[in-house]
Amino acid sequence: MPFTPIHLGPGLAFKAFGGRHFSFMVFGGSQVLMDIEPLIGILQNKTILHGYTHTLLGALVIGTIGGIVGRPTSSYLLRLLAIPHPPFTWAASFVGAYIGTLSHVLLDSIMHFDMSPWWPIVSGNQLQTVLSIDQLHIACLIAGIVGGIVVAVRIKNRTLS
Template sequence: MPFTPIHLGPGLAFKAIGGRRFSFMVFGGAQVLMDIEPLLGILRGWPVLHGPTHTVWGALPIGLLAGAIGRPISAACLRSLRIPHAPFTWPASFAGALLGTYSHVLLDAIMHSDLQPVWPLSPANPLLRWISVDQLHLACMALGLFGVAAIVLRAAWNRLE
């Protein structure tokens, strides 16, 4: 299923580690952009849902696009919702976008048999079933819980100072 929320777990961990140097909003947007190809494939009945966009090479332009449009869109959303936030930087936008697209390829390579992560250099997918899909989902959820816990603890600590 495209637009899986399970991919956001690692993003929360990245946010906990990167703080304001990483945009979780842009990370989420990059996830959606990555899954436009599989969505079109589902709607049109393509035999391969994870094609060129789900490769090391395809993730780069999608990540660059997500980083370029992510900062102004995210800043506008935060401003319109009147959510206070630290200055939104271009490096944070591109960190969120590129970590979003490349983690997406990594996670999908583990679970989708039609994905060829280094195509056209090789049709192989050495990551396929590296761990089970259930283990992958549990790892993503664990990373998400770690990220939320670390973000909450950091916020509590900052209030004490």
């Protein structure tokens, strides 16, 4: 299923450790960009849903687009919603975008049979049997819970100082 929220769990963990140097908004937006290809494939009833965009090369291209579009879009939304935040840098945008797209390929490679993440260097999906789908979901959930707790504590401590 495209646009799976399970990808956001590791994103929270990355935010917890990356802080202001990692944009969770750009990370999330990059997840959506990655799944445009599978969505189109579903709408066209294709058998292969995870093609070129779900390779390391595709992730780098989409990450670059996500980083370029992510900073101005996220900055605008943060201002519009009046959400206080530290200065939003290009580096934070690109870190969020590239970690978003590269982690997307890694997680989807474990889950989906129709991927070839190392294309054009190697064909096939050598990562699919690394974890079961249940183990993958649990790992993403744990990453999200731990990351969410760390982020919440940091936000609470900032407001108390």
